[in-house]
Amino acid sequence: IEEPLIFELGSAGRVGVDVADAPPVDEDRLSGLRRKAPIGLPDLSEPQVVRHYTRLSQKNYGIDTGFYPLGSCTMKHNPRLSEKMARLPGLVDLHPFQPQKTVQGALEVIDTLAHWLKGLTGMPAVAMSPAAGAHGEWCGLMAIRAYHDDHGENHRRRVLVPESAHGTNPASAAMCGYSVDPVPATDRGRVDVAALKAKLGPDVACIMVTNPNTCGLFEDEILEIAEATHAAGAFFYCDGANYNAIVGRVKVADLGVDAMHINLHKTFSTPHGGGGPGAGPTVLSEKLAPYAPLPFVVHDGDGLRMVEHPESSGGAKPFGRVKGYHGQFGVFIRALAYILSMGSDGLRQASSDAVLNANYLLARLGGTLTPSFEGPCMHEALFDDRFLKDSGVTTLDFAKALIDEGFHPMTMYFPLVVHGALLMEPTETESKETLDGYVEVVKALAAKAAAGGAADEFKAAPKYTPRRRLDETQAARSPVLRWKPGSNA
Amino acid sequence: IEEPLIFELGSAGRVGVDVADAPPVDEDRLSGLRRKAPIGLPDLSEPQVVRHYTRLSQKNYGIDTGFYPLGSCTMKHNPRLSEKMARLPGLVDLHPFQPQKTVQGALEVIDTLAHWLKGLTGMPAVAMSPAAGAHGEWCGLMAIRAYHDDHGENHRRRVLVPESAHGTNPASAAMCGYSVDPVPATDRGRVDVAALKAKLGPDVACIMVTNPNTCGLFEDEILEIAEATHAAGAFFYCDGANYNAIVGRVKVADLGVDAMHINLHKTFSTPHGGGGPGAGPTVLSEKLAPYAPLPFVVHDGDGLRMVEHPESSGGAKPFGRVKGYHGQFGVFIRALAYILSMGSDGLRQASSDAVLNANYLLARLGGTLTPSFEGPCMHEALFDDRFLKDSGVTTLDFAKALIDEGFHPMTMYFPLVVHGALLMEPTETESKETLDGYVEVVKALAAKAAAGGAADEFKAAPKYTPRRRLDETQAARSPVLRWKPGSNA
Amino acid sequence: MRYLPHTEADRRAMLAAIGAKDVDSLFRDVPAAARLDQPIDLPRGQSEMEVERALSRMAAKNLSAGSVPFFIGAGLYRHHVPASVDQLLTRGEFLTSYTPYQPEVSQGTLQYLFEFQSQVAMLTGMEVANASMYDGATACAEAAVMAARVTKRGKVILSGSLHPHWRETTETTLKYTGLECETLAPDPLAMEDLMGRVDSRTACVIVQNPGFFGGIKDLRPLAEECHAEGALLVVAVADPVSFGLIEPPGAMGADIVVAEGQSLGMGLQFGGPGLGLFATRDKYVRQMPGRLAGQTVDADGKRGFVLTLSTREQHIRREKATSNICTNSGLCALAFTMHLTLLGETGLVRLAELNHALAVRLETKLKRVKGVRVLGNSYFNEFALYLGEDKDASEVVDALAERGILGGVAASRFYPEWPELRPILLLAVTETTTESDMDALVAALTEVL
Amino acid sequence: MRYLPHTEADRRAMLAAIGAKDVDSLFRDVPAAARLDQPIDLPRGQSEMEVERALSRMAAKNLSAGSVPFFIGAGLYRHHVPASVDQLLTRGEFLTSYTPYQPEVSQGTLQYLFEFQSQVAMLTGMEVANASMYDGATACAEAAVMAARVTKRGKVILSGSLHPHWRETTETTLKYTGLECETLAPDPLAMEDLMGRVDSRTACVIVQNPGFFGGIKDLRPLAEECHAEGALLVVAVADPVSFGLIEPPGAMGADIVVAEGQSLGMGLQFGGPGLGLFATRDKYVRQMPGRLAGQTVDADGKRGFVLTLSTREQHIRREKATSNICTNSGLCALAFTMHLTLLGETGLVRLAELNHALAVRLETKLKRVKGVRVLGNSYFNEFALYLGEDKDASEVVDALAERGILGGVAASRFYPEWPELRPILLLAVTETTTESDMDALVAALTEVL
Known part of the structure; x- marks a missing residue:
């Protein structure tokens, strides 16, 4: 069955939403800028719209319809409880600029999820606001760059990235003004440690290693890699795309990781939704923690407080703000519901x-x-x-x-x-x-x-x-x- | 894609619902009647269950997927607003045996819907509890029989039903102890009025006429039919399956109807749901109103009261109770949301x-x-x-x-x-x-x-x-x- | 109007194609005297937002069960429904589909009905089940009619253990059929003796197990008695979760089992719609009312499902049908079967054990309240609490409600004509009942008694 | 555990097929020092009911917008979302599908993205739009980077009308890229003069319209100035409902339009996820960041859709990509396009008119409050209210909250370093605002000022 475009289904004068009548528009308040030409949107009735999207959906494959053996994407079951929780009016019908004392429960959601992410990874801090994995990568690298700048090491502009890395790794590095230096792989499908060591130097800001790596293998020399990296004054950024393999079995802090993003939509089962929205909270080591971006939640007396400005951050040195508002809150609720369910x-x-x-x-x-x-x-x-x-x-x-x-x-x-x-x-x-x-x-x-x-x-x-x-x-x-x-x- | 039966998907020891551990069962309180043999139900995990029913659904046709040119069933668009309203916790998380003062809003839903049904049909009363159209038919006939019994006319045991009637008409009549006498149709696709008049007599309890009839035609001699019926001391039961054709254009009271069921799942757009649940409130004339079944809502002081027993019915003579509890409340909410939307x-x-x-x-x-x-x-x-x-x-x-x-x-x-x-x-x-x-x-x-x-x-x-x-x-x-x-x- | 797709231009074009000057002319067969020229004097249509406000205003006048300690049962139980059930239920292909008369495009509905029938037969310990009825009460009435048809006898005996609504519905249904009802007194102690009552005129005996007042009975002797007299034993069950723990009626000799399925999948919904479960023995299947899905093969030889044995039904048999029923509770059956499939054997048994254990826990806690005692010596998840000779349970219920506790149902709500039942309070617990809910009830009861 | 299908028997059979003695042995590549032998010391798994209780407890600590008179905007608006949007959105085929890299089984996603792109291009008056970005703020930052790439210039001018979060996000994004930001002071009176600032080093000017403080500007002179200097004009829009009433940026000469799409389809969600709209001119399409759906034909010659122009993207271009963005806000785009399709031209225009009319109504009512005045002389559905020289809007907001009114946002929440903004309160209305909400606000304001 073919499904036309909405533009082919419309007929002027239909409506799918009944809007109350408005008094005539007061042109005075529009600076004379009332729209002149029609927009050109099609008019459809509700029955047509419901049928259109139902039929479109039937042209899609989803986890609910079958097995997705996709590598590197963790297409696992998306619990419906998470969807239900993400629709509790008390959690979602909240504006990010309400007075903070009216949203203590929302801050608790963020804080509780952060607590779990820190506990699971063993890392002392987490930046919650990145909107996706690549965004989290960039956030981690920004913290690294901020650290180096703050410590008079802004000559560190080279980033070592294995050949097998996701394309986002070099792209994120480029957005921080870094140059990318590829590291070859061994015939065991892992980072060539000798080559990596040879490339380490005083101009290296960090290495970006995916672990488990994109060949589906654990980097068994990871401790040696981390040690050499730290010895060279560089940081170890871990791409957490494959974190689902090791949650609860390995704390990434024990691997010497300084920063790692977590794809909530992979590891913690929030829906991919045909490509987003995701969320990419980034865990940070002690050294990088002060540079985490705004905003973040702190415990303050009996309550929680969202820090929105550097002045009120208690001496932190946030590198800036990575998106509007407070992060992918709707995704947080789903991830938290999943985490609490699994334990x-x-x-x-x-x-x-x-x-x-x-x-x-x-x-x-x-x-x-x-x-x-x-x-x-x-x-x-x-x-x-x-x-x-x-x-x-x-x-x-x-x-x-x-x-x-x-x-x-x-x-x-x-x-x-x-x-x-x-x-x-x-x-x-x-x-x-x-x-x-x-x-x-x-x-x-x-x-x-x-x-x-x-x-x-x-x-x-x-x-x-x-x-x-x-x-x-x-x-x-x-x-x-x-x-x-x-x-x- | 083939979809196995749940029994073919299960594997003992899986679970799709995590249930908290219970202390050991106290056999003392079970009269020694603890189940001995396993039930035999299959064990599935949640992902399997979600996929199973998603796949099954894809083997169905629905209004949402395409046009349903079914006669006599009014398969119209089912608004999603109605579904949303039918899930308001304050409306659906209510037990029918809560103290009545804690469910005044629920009684208001029933009363408001009843008000609309009476207003639209012009009828003075409505029995809300029938669960479906056929159930409503039976309810109307029971009221007629109760009236006749109460008025010393229990010899009226014959019911005239046109040949073109739905099969439920004679079946419902039989459940009231009536015999069914078919009335032929004219070549204009309508009741043969002369034949009907010839069959009317002192043993006739009522006629059952569908109008608009099952040929999709309005019975244009309906006033004459009603008059002759009433003159013979019989009632006019109207099968309301086709009410959608005339809502707001004809009040059935003006046609001389004494009782008519209304299929909320047809005329007022509550979902058919693959065959139920429906709801068949039955409007009643002044004469039949006192015989309406329990329960019903009355205005009482400042509030509403659900009458559950004859003793507290204020002199009514209910013929009994047609189902458990208070009617198809979930269906009522949907119908009311639709009616308020349409106006x-x-x-x-x-x-x-x-x-x-x-x-x-x-x-x-x-x-x-x-x-x-x-x-x-x-x-x-x-x-x-x-x-x-x-x-x-x-x-x-x-x-x-x-x-x-x-x-x-x-x-x-x-x-x-x-x-x-x-x-x-x-x-x-x-x-x-x-x-x-x-x-x-x-x-x-x-x-x-x-x-x-x-x-x-x-x-x-x-x-x-x-x-x-x-x-x-x-x-x-x-x-x-x-x-x-x-x-x- | 958002649900109506026609523009004025559409309407004009269609009238032109019909050759009619206006829509009114299409209504010309309506007698002029009955034609309305204007909309009826009732409110005009409203936007979604306005309708939401109106219904939310009504919702706000209710005290919802989940917001307070809650102990009401009396035939309808508040169990936790997994979130996936409702989200799958609202898929348009389930929600907006028609009765599966066209099996080629209805295999989804037909397969779940077949699975549902299988589950119900297993739960009840019977051989065959139908695709559901309106609710437990109407299923019970249909069972009485069916028993009379099977036995060709005219008397139905209704136990005092039967839910009063089921009893009333059955009595009403039989009222004009020429069948006779013999109804026993309410039986809070589960002591009634049915054995002597069954005779050669008896079509069936209908008992509820666990009974309306909670008691669980061994029905085997009664079944033997019925069968010896050529009568059928009909067993009614109010909470299907009990099947996870208690010997099923089929194993105790029942000929027909009827039950209310609302417990699984559906929530309370102020009592409606319900879901009537109906199961019997294979030999009676052609006397059974209601829709049936059956397995067959398609033109390519593949397994498929159809509605079958419809020669029993009204659209073929008209006044000779087994029942006038023409629908089932399809969507409720879907909710039920989805919830039960999620639970599985393991989950249902655990759930039943938990329900019972919590009820036992409540009984234990109630020992702290002076002067009250549980009647009878067995129950599943609900029992009758005797409050003391001079107490009126309905006043207690009101007093508890004032304290924000929905503390059960007074037996007198169903039996106003039986003063001796006035001190009886029915209390139910489920897996949703918390320790603190119970403590709140005990404290409040102590206060108001 | 309900999400995990393996039984212990399954696990044993699978280990046998692998030839491994236990699961631990599969983790042997993990250095022994980093292996955990026990679950981490965090709470154990919980049932649905328990998780629901935990999250409901958190929900109960919030004051939800719909429960009180509500006037907060500041870049995020509370519009009514039709019920069908969310119910369609949760269909598993949308919700649980992957990025549509396999177009044969993703035509649903690809077609709605194509429709979405078309709608966004129409709304903004631009030629082409992408399949969405994370939110308005990140889309704005991407626009700055893109303008620099197009013009090969290094300076970006940020108007004082720009939402402070968008400004901060853009500044952060540019921080280490070698590009320079020139940020103007906040502009509550919509009086700033950008004309003289554009020069031959300018990559783009970014203005918001309506501005953060509400004012609507004619951007044509600025567009001409930009184009004369070889710079691009980037226009940011916070509430897409405004497109129904106000001349679109495309008609005023914008080269890139970015907007926050949350207003349609999604509700507030405490601000996230958002939906970045991004539109530009055809000639810049290969410089545009983000995913794009395009029309093509399949092997049978039928119209179909694919992701296209991916040579711009990171998985092909790696460090040379137009952006590191690797996802969009697919589901949010779906909600947006569904809501907008329901509205259509007719509905969107009416909705925009209603929003504006209600804002005008609020301004009128506020005349009853002594000492306050609306700043600037134009607005769509939000304006800046000046409370009086000695007033602190943030204290007023708190005082209103104590009275159960969410009465706007103090400008100082965003600009703590600008004392002169302290008396400014931003007030937004939408179609959800009732007459009585407004009266409640006016009464409470009178009281607290």
């Missing part, structure tokens, strides 16, 4: 099961696909495309064929250090039955590819989706980024 | 648009399908299967073919007075664009059928649904009505 025991069990599930996939698929590295993995299993050699089938084709079997594709071509990567993160909320079903399908597809002659069939996939493969080249070459009156379907 | 002006506009839409379908399809009767229809358009003559395609085949075009079938083979009936009620919440799209599809299918040779194709429909035509004969011949351990898919 310290449940969180530890979750990371254990996440790692168990990934190793199970690795074991079950190891004989069919080609694992990139040896040994147990953490929460995700990485394969390369050697098993597709000479089949004419690419990683992309293989992944798209999964769609017709009812599964979302795994992450493809990332990390870049592996050829034709297939990265799978099953997460702890998938049952053994689901994994077994997935394994059977992947094996059958691999067998079909290996048998040869199926390349065209793979390239034609998916077939049973609302749309088949889309022409991305055309989209980029002649961009059509909006509907315009008179434009045609 | 008297909106309700009148709604019935006008409902009739307009039906006549538009009749006009647009009249040349292609074969309309059963002449003249304007009310809120539904009735066709018979003459247009399919010699095509080898039945009404059923034709309707099933609609499914593959993205539409729910119309009502088929009802009313019985027409051969191979196709009954369509577009309702007022469908846009002209939707109707036009539907008309094009119906015309194309009719043309295909008329062209001949397509019977097999029609009989193979639907093809693009989660299931194709199901074997109903097998289902009824060897009923499998539940899953059993060891039974197989």
Whole structure:
């Protein structure tokens, strides 16, 4: 069933919201700037709107509809309790500029979540306001830069980033005025410690290491890396995208981490929502803590206080403000509801099961696909495309064929250090039955590819989706980024 | 994608609800009747349950997903505001046996809705507790029987019911100990008044007439029918299933009606929900009002009072109680939210648009399908299967073919007075664009059928649904009505 | 108006296509005398915001159960419903779908009804269950009618353990059917003797277990007696959570089990809509009222589900139908089955144990209150508290309400004509009852007695 | 644990398949010194009911906006959100879906993003808009960076009309980028003169309209000045409802428009998450940060949508990307576009008119309060009220709160270092403000001043 654009459904004069009549507009108070031309928005009735979005939703895949073996994204079950809590009128119908004594419960939400994040990571401080993972990265680097500037070390402008890092790492570094120096990987899929040490020097501000790394492996020489980094006067920024693998089993403070962002929408199960909103609180070490951005909550007498200005920060040296208001509060409520539900025991069990599930996939698929590295993995299993050699089938084709079997594709071509990567993160909320079903399908597809002659069939996939493969080249070459009156379907 | 049964998804020891630990059970207080054998229920985790029901829902059609041209069922848009209101904790987290002074707002909901139903119909009383349309019919007939018994006329045991009536009419009459005497229809699709008059007599308790009738026509001789009925000492029970056609344009009191049920889930837009819950409040004339069942709300001093016993009913003669507690309160809230949203002006506009839409379908399809009767229809358009003559395609085949075009079938083979009936009620919440799209599809299918040779194709429909035509004969011949351990898919 | 899509231009174009000059002309079959020219004199339509305000104003006049210590049961129990139940229930494909007469596009509804029927049969220990009825009370009435049909007999015996609303509904339903009701006195001590009453005219005996006053009975002797006399035993159950702990009626010989399903999935909702559970033995299935989903195969041989055995129903059989019922409580059945699926065997058993344990805990705490005692010697999560000869429980309930406690229901609310029941207070607890709720009740009771 | 499906038997079977003796052995790459053997010393998991109680307890410590007369704005406005928005938003296919990198199974998300982009472009009067950013403040900062990239210049001028949080966020973002910020003093009278400041080093001027203190300005002269100097004009907007009434920035010559979209669809949520709207001219599209949905065709030639122009983004360009942003506010964009689609042209214009009319009504009523006056001579739905030379607005806000009124925000909350702003109170109204709310405010103000 095709679904038109809202612009094709509208008819002037309908309305989907009844608005009370207003007295005539007082042009005096508009500086003569009343809008002259119509906006051009379509008019629809409520039944049309409800049907439109219901039908659109049916063209989407979600965790609620099936398994998402995406690497590096932790697409786990999103509890409905969290959604319910995030709609308690007493929590959400609050304005950030209400007098603080009228929002003590909201400050308690922030403070309680911060308490858990600090407790779980073993870190003394957390900046709550970053809006997403990349935002948190940048926040951590800003604190590092502020520290160095404050300590007369503003010559430290180089950042060491492993080749396998997420693209946000170098991008965030660039936004702090840093240059990026890539560090190679070993054939064990880990940071080349010797190379890293060789690159450390008095101009290095920090290293940015993802751990567990993007190959799904724990950096087993992490203590040595941290020690060398600190010895060189640099900081250790840890990309926390893969934190779900180790919550409750490792305190990142014990690894020598100075700053790490936490993706609440990954590790603490707030919904991805088709791409946001996320939240990226950033834990900070003792040294970096004073530079945390505004605002932050402090205990003050019997109550809590949100510090909004440097003058009232009690001697801290905040590097600034990273967004409007007080952080992704709606996301905080969901993360806190999840954390309280799981508890310290449940969180530890979750990371254990996440790692168990990934190793199970690795074991079950190891004989069919080609694992990139040896040994147990953490929460995700990485394969390369050697098993597709000479089949004419690419990683992309293989992944798209999964769609017709009812599964979302795994992450493809990332990390870049592996050829034709297939990265799978099953997460702890998938049952053994689901994994077994997935394994059977992947094996059958691999067998079909290996048998040869199926390349065209793979390239034609998916077939049973609302749309088949889309022409991305055309989209980029002649961009059509909006509907315009008179434009045609 | 296939979805297993919950019994096939479970694995002992999982849990989808965390229940606090209980102290050991005190067998002393159980009369030795603690359950011995396991129940046999499957254990699932929350993620599995959410996915199961999400997937099941995707196998359903609903108003939210498309047009429902069902006759006699008023499948109109269900406002989400009504759902939101029906979840206000102050309205729904109430026990029916709380002290009445702690539920004055709930009684006000019932009383306000009753006020509207009386005002719209012009009737002096309404019994709020019937749970559905058929239940309301029975309630109305019980009041009639109670009246006659109370007035020494308990010999009145015959009920006149037109041939075209819903099956619930005779079934409800039978539950009151009445015999059913069918009244034929004229070739104008209406009650044969002469035949009805001939059947009226001193043993007739009431007539049951649906108006607008099940052919989608207004009984234009209704005043004469009512007069003759009353003259014979009988009552006029009106089946209100089609009330949506006339709300705000006709007060049923002006038609001489003595009792009529109102399907809140049709006329006042509470969700059908895959078959209930509904609500069937029954309006009553002055004569019948004292016999209305318990409970009912009365104004008492400054407040409202729910009368639960005959002794406190202020001299009424309730015929009894038709269900537990106080009626379908959750449905009342939704109906009231809808009514307040529409208002008297909106309700009148709604019935006008409902009739307009039906006549538009009749006009647009009249040349292609074969309309059963002449003249304007009310809120539904009735066709018979003459247009399919010699095509080898039945009404059923034709309707099933609609499914593959993205539409729910119309009502088929009802009313019985027409051969191979196709009954369509577009309702007022469908846009002209939707109707036009539907008309094009119906015309194309009719043309295909008329062209001949397509019977097999029609009989193979639907093809693009989660299931194709199901074997109903097998289902009824060897009923499998539940899953059993060891039974197989 | 936000729910009406037509613009004036649409209306004009449609009238032109019809060939009508205005909408009024489409109503020409309505006798002129009955036509209204103007909207009825009632308020005009309002925006969402205004409607929200109006209903919120009404809500504010109520004391909601969750806001205070709460001990009311009497047939309807306040259990915690998992958040996912309601969020899944409101999916448009469930909420706005029609009765699943077109199975090809209704497999969602049909499969959950099949699962629901299976769960109900398991819980009750019966062979087969229908797709639900309006509520427990109407299901009970339907059971009486069905028993008469099965046995071709005319007398129904209603135990004093039966919920008074269920009793009244059954009596009302039978009133004009030619069947006779023999109703026993209310039975707070669970002492009544039904054994001698069953005879060759008896269609069925209807008992509730646990009884309205809380007592749990071994029904096996009664079942044997009924079967010896050719009568059916109908067992009514008010809180399905009790199935997690107590021997099911099916295991004790019941022929029909009816229950109120509201406890699972739905919340209180001031008592409606309810959910009637109805289960029986396979051999009676064609005498059973209500809708049934059944398993079959589609044209490709795949498992699928349909409504079946509809030849029992009114739209085929008309006045000869098993019942006039034409709907069920589909959405309530969905809520029930979702909640029960979340609980599973493990969760339901734990929940039932917890309910019982908390009730025992309340009984223990009540020993601190002078002069009161629990009647009978067994209960699940609700018991009858005797307050003392000269006490009026309804006054106590009011006094507790003044103190912000919804402290149970007076038996006299249901039995105003039985003065000896005046000192009886029904108290229920569930997993939602906290220790401090109980302490508050005990303290307040001590104060007001 | 309800979110974890594994039974102990499952775990054993899986370990066997892996060939590992226990889960601990899978963590063997973690240095022994950093391995924890026990759960961290924090509370254990809780049931739904317990978590609900804990969060409800926190909720009860707040005074929620809807429960009292409410006049707070300052960049974030409390509008009525239709009930259908949230119910559609929580559909699992929207809520639990991933970034639409696999367009075949993400057409729902991609189509609404395309519709959203179109609506934002229309509202702002611009040619193209992205799929949203974190919030208005970060969108503003991104606009400054983008302007510098487009113009290859290093100076950014921030008007005193700009929301202080947006200003601070922009300053922070530019801090280490080598770009320079020239920030003007807060401008409650909307009198500042930017014309003379634009020079050949200027990358852009950023102004807010209506300004933080409410004033509405004709930006055409400033746009001309900017363009004459080769600089861009960036216009920030705090309440998108204002687009229904006020000439859009695009029509006044803006090159980039950034706005906070929270007003539509989302409610207050204590200020987060927000929704950054970002629109510009076609010619700058490849310099624009953030995600973009574009139209294309599929293998069968059918219209479809994909994420496009990703060569601007960090996962391709890494340190050379237009921004490090890697997400948007997808769900917030959905709420926004749903609300706006419900409103349509007709609804949005009416809503904007109503907001303005109610603000005018409040100004009129405030004439009854001695000694106060509205600053400036234009506003949309919020204005700055001058309370009198010796008055401290923050004390007045506290005094109003004691009387159960959330009566606006003191300018000093944002500008503690500007004593001359101390008497200024920002007051906002929306369609949710009632006549009696206004009367309550006027009465209380009279009392406390």
